[in-house]
Amino acid sequence: MRTERQWVIQEHSNGMAVREFLKQEARFSRQFFKKVKESGAVYLDGKQVRLHKSLETGGKLKVIFPEERRSARILPEDLPLSIIYEDEDFIVVNKQAGIAVSPSVQHPSGTIANGLAYYYDQHNISSAVHIVTRLDRDTSGLMVVSKHQYGHALLSEHTDLKRQYVALAEGMFSEESGRISAPIGRKRGSIIEREVQPEGRPAETDYRIIQTGKDRTLVELSLLTGRTHQIRVHMSHIGHPLFGDTLYGGKPSPWLTGQALHCCRVDFKHPFTSEFLTFSLPIPDNWQY
Structure with missing residues (x-):
């Protein structure tokens, strides 16, 4: 089933051409607008129209999105998925920790994307898999996925999409609390590891202490930017690597595979309904603190 989206034309858009409305009001990217023009369809009050057509207040504009092609490397796999909202x-x-988000050379199958491709097929969703908030393989918790390119673009550019972690x-x-402001870039000679470096991209992480134990601290963290491995790099940088994060100087854990990092909360304003959505999860049961 192809995705479609509909708008009721407001007074401030009266007289605007369809193409201008889609670019300015609907915030279609240049790339997505081109795809709609080439292989989508646009209807005004039930009749298919060209993009130069003028709009009138109260009119109903509907766009049927073009079909999306999935990456050939994301093969559908019947994998268990814990979907908490749709x-x-x-x-x-x-x-869950230990599962990669997308296929790679190291993990060509068994990923969240493979499982979602199968889920899409079972539910007649003709779309590519668009990951909005990505997690490292050994990080657990909440992930947001868009069912279409348009939603991915709108949500990715939202400054009010907030993620909260515990580690x-x-x-x-x-x-008791603080902000880490330290630019992050790729470590020379590595395709995986990142580090704090003057020429890196700006990165900011807020932290707050929740509970202190004998040799470890339970910390709440909020991302103000979204750099690869940001929390792991920043915590190592200030001398507090994550428990189990051997890549960034942490001690191996007998009860964890990888780092003790969990996305416990996600908040965002739905770009189509304007509803504010909040999702939260408890700290993993197997954490020892």
Whole structure:
């Protein structure tokens, strides 16, 4: 089933051409607008129209999105998925630690994307898999996925999409809360590892202490930017690597595979309904703190 979206024309858009409305009011990207023009369809009050057609107040504009092609490497696989929310535009998944999000050379199958491709096929969703909030393989918690390219673009550019994490960090903190502002870039000679470097991209992470143990601290963290491995790099940078994060100086954990990092909350304003949505998860049961 192809995705469609409908708008009722408001007074301030009266006289605007369809093409201008889609670019300015509907915020179609240049790339998506081109795809709609080439292989989508546009209807005004039930009749298919060209993009130069003028709009009138109260008119109903409907766009049928072009069909999306999935990557050939994302093969459908019947995998268990913990879906905690779904509507016609978005899915929110509770991801388990140890599962990659998308296929790679190291993990060509068994990923969240493979499972979603199968789920889409079973539910007649003709779309590529659009990951809005990505998690590392060994990070658990909430992930937001869009069912179409348009929703992915709108939600990705939202500054009010907020993610909150909990982590177990090594050692004791001298401050109850703080902000880490340190630019992050790819470590020379590595395709995976990142590091704080002056020429890196700006990165900011807020932290707040929840509970202190004998040799580790339970920390709440909020991302102000979204760099690869940002929390892991920043915590290592200030001398508190995450428990189990051996890539960034953490001690191996006997009860964890990888780092103790969990996306516990996601908030965003739905770009189509304007509803504010909040999703939350408890701290994983197997954490020892």
